[in-house]
Amino acid sequence: MSSPGSSPDPEVFRTRPGNRRRLTPDGQDVLDRLAAAGEQSAWLSPLAYNLTISHSHRFVWYRVAKVATRTIRHHCETHGVSLDVDHAMRVRYPLAAFADYVTFAFVRDPLDRFVSAWQDKVVDHNYYGFDVPTLERMQTVEEFARWTATHDLAAVPGTDQHLTLQSRMIDLNRVDFVGRLETFDRDFAEVCERIGAPAGPTTPKNQTAPGGRDRAVSDELRELVATMYRRDYQVFGY
Structure with a gap:
């Protein structure tokens, strides 16, 4: 961070090459400093989420377990979509840093x-x-x-x-699009269009x-x- 009141560069947030669930030391250090600055700063999301973030395609995906997570991740990996934060667990993220990123999630009955x-x-x-x-x-x-x-x-x-609860795994105040597993083909195609990725996969198997x-x-x-x-x-x- 360049100054105490500035928003951090979103690209500092990445997961470790050998551990896709933990942030790199630099990324974790930024979060720790933001948290230490005080809750009233409102720099961090009030709640923690399981996140996947791509800087190349500028999106934040709130991962909901048992809802096509492997299918979406495989699609990104095979179509050149970088997952810079691969599968960070229970992370409070800096809101302003990702204000212009597309945010999405998928839910299921x-x-x-x-x-x-x-x-x-x-x-x-x-x-x-x-x-x-x-x-x-x-x-x-x-x-x-x-x-x-x-x-x-x-x-x-x-x-x-x-x-x-699926509703607890998604930042409902800041999510741009919530797709459904029941209409996965259509909904993931819309996500791909929004993030500028190739067309979506077939229905999850x-x-x-x-x-x-x-x-x-x-x-x-x-x-x-x-x-x-x-x-x-x-x-x-x-």
Whole structure:
């Protein structure tokens, strides 16, 4: 920063070559100095987000886990779109520095997203490190939903990113475009047009169907998810 009141050069923010989740020492130092300058400065976003940033295409992507993140990242990598901040975790970012960057995010029906997280992180992998008896119980999606309901899904840090409220993972006051997984082709094409990137990919593959592939969705699961993710349903209109 050239002076205490000036906005930092956005290009100082990059993630480390060997660690795509952490900022370089220079970038982290700038954030630390901004934070130390005092909360009243309003230089940093009040909340922290998982961010991907491209300086070449001037965008900030608020990453929402389980919503086409690998598809979007692969598209950028294969079409020459630099990801200077690759996958920074829980970062408060300098608002003024990125005021002229395009900001976007993608969301998904909360029920589909929850079931996808359960299938991937519980059934296919013991991501949460459950002991054997607990893991056996968690093979029932309703049991996993009851366990999830004991957490504060708005807490970041504190809640696993695959379960956090989607509305908490996006800076709703500053996002320019929110696309939907259900209309991904159309919406990502619009994002590509806005950021000056080549046309978007086809619909993401390996999506978990509602209820977990061919599994019927129980009334209990619908009610649990509707309660846990009420804010997402309200904000995004699902």
